Amino acid sequence: MDGSTLEAMGAALRGPVIGPQDPEYREARTVYNAMIDRRPAAVVRCADAADVMAAVGFLRTEGLxxxxxxxxxxxxxLCLVDDGVTLDLSPMRWADIDPGARTARVGGGAVLGDLDHAAHAFGLATPSGIMSTTGVGGLTVGGGHGHLTRRYGLAVDNLLSADVVLADGSFVTANETENADLFWxxxxGGGNFGIVTAFTFxxxxVDTVGVGITVWPVDRTREVLEWYRDFLPQAPEDLNGFFAALSVPPGPPFPEEIHGQKMCGVIWCWTGDPGLLGTTLAVVDEPGPPAFHFTAPMPYPALQTMFDGLLPAGLQWYWRGNFFDRITDDAVDVHVKYAENLPTDLSTTHLYPVDGAAHRIGADDTAWAYRDAVWSGVIAGIDPDPDKAETLRQWCVDYWEELHPHSMGGTYVNFMGTGETPDRVRASYRDHYDRLAAVKRAYDPDxxxxxxxxxxxxxxxx
Structure with a gap:
């Protein structure tokens, strides 16, 4: 892109157009995963929906x-493209709450912490992820699961409306009655159909929740997983708990004597009667005595920020995912093997429950194609050292290849990594793929x- 093109874009938009010659360029092209190193011709920080509309029209005209x-x-x-243009929605970072209607209207550049903070003032929340720094937009259009999923479903199950800029630069609203096919x-269906500039949820x-952290020595992984796979699906839907293999972080609430030790564990969220959390989790001794068990009441936004400091932006990441309708004995064998061989202190695997309320939405009511899944799994190789990038990748790929035959075949689109094939994309949408392709033809034929x-x-x- 030459200087005159950058200048023309800058004149047409309210937000800044940042090119390689600008001092802000390096920061503007930096994303959460430090393994990504792409160099767009420009980063356009869109101030509002009008900027997005103008930018899309401009880029189409220029063939960029x-x-x-x-x-x-x-x-x-996927928020960067070499030699193309990134439309950065981060200036559109806001959340407005209607406490009477119990709805939130959220800007396309907002992160979960913005939504959580604004809604918490009124004792409200909506299902989302597990880190406050995650973007509302990307998480939502991929489906969106987190601590509240068993009780209140996925993010998309609570999406009421979306404002969308289409591929021709036009603006539409999508909901159950307007552009219903796009809303579906x-x-x-991910970011395939348009740019969502505002969401209504x-x-x-949800105000104060019960939080629990239970960890067992890594050599108890088999017993813990066998217990967890039976216990959680029949537990009250007010109880959410995701399984993790991890190295214990060096800080509170963990006692110093277990810092750095490889463990398996469950991170719990309880939305029921606060007085019943202890009784509900009294069963954690069943797979064997935990090395550490912690419970406490906590404001929901505090739970959402629990992992932010442990996993800041700028780490090396490589991840892959799978859906599971059961955790088979053979899958347990794979988890045991790789839990004992985590390549770095931050590398992990998680199994997030996606049952409960998420199972009461019809299989064809949304583009999320795995309403029969019970867990959404992710394997993540993580470390600050760029020299360990290949080690992280190889551990993740080896783990995934051994585990995948015991999965349902597809994955949560937000857990897809680099180099995923078209077959993997199709598998993740199952028989919804053809319907999605038809919607794509209608709204983004090029x-x-x-x-x-x-x-x-x-x-x-x-």
Whole structure:
């Protein structure tokens, strides 16, 4: 992109247009995953929906590739494109709450912490992820699971409306009655269909929650997983708990004597009667005495920020995921093997429950194609040292390849990494793929939005 093109874009938009010659460029092209090193021709920080509309129209006219950045957490780095233009929505970072209607209207550049903070003032929340720095936009259009999923479903199950800039630069609203086919596709179909500049969510009464952290020595992984796979699906839906293999972080609430030790564990969130948390979790002794068990009441936003300091931006990440309807004995064998051989202190695997309320949404009601899944799993190799990037990648790939045959075949689109094949994308949408491709043809026939885990437009009917 030459200087005159940058200048023309800058004149047309309210937000800044940042090129390689600008001092802000390095920071503007930096994303959460330090393993991603891409150099866009420009980063456009869109001030509002009008900027997004103008930028999309400009880039189409100039024949330039575009990527979209919300919170910048994309593990695959899909918010950047070499020699193209990133439309950065981070200036559109706001959340407005209607406490009477129990709804939140959220800007396309907001992160979960913005939404959590604004809603918590009214004793409300909506299902989202597990880190406050995650972007609302990317998490939501991929599906969105987290601590509240068993009780209140996925983020897309609580999405009421979306404001969307389409591939031709036009602006539409999508909900159950307006552009309903687009609304269906946005609820799990990823960033394939347009740029969401604002979301409207349903909120639920969530204020102080019961938080639990239970860890066992890594040599108890088999017993813990066998117990967890049976216990959690029949537990009250007020109890959410995700399984993790981890190295114990060197800080509170963990006692110093277990810092750095390899463990397996469950991170609990309880939305029921606060007085019943202890009774509900009294069963944690069943797979063997924990090395550490902690419970405490906590404001929901505090739970959401619990891992922010442990996993700041700028680490090396490589991850892959799978859906599971059961944790088989053979899958347990794989988890045991790799839990004992975590390559770095930050590397981990998680199994997030996606049952409970998420199972009461019809299989075809949203683009999320795995309503029969019970767990969404992710394997993440993480470390600050760039020299360990290949070690992280190889551990993750080896682990995933041994575990994948025991999965349902597809994965949560937000847990797809770099180099995923079209077959993997298709498997993650199952028989929804063809319907999504038809929606893509209707709203983005030229595949302008292709810097993503791409769904290609269906061929036009003859």
């Amino acid at each position: 590739e575009l990527a979209v950045r919300g919170g910048g957490h994309s593990g695959a780095g 596709a946005l609820r799990g 349903r909120l639920h009464p 595949n302008v939005f292709h810097v993503n885990h791409n769904i290609e437009p269906a061929a036009s009917p003859s």
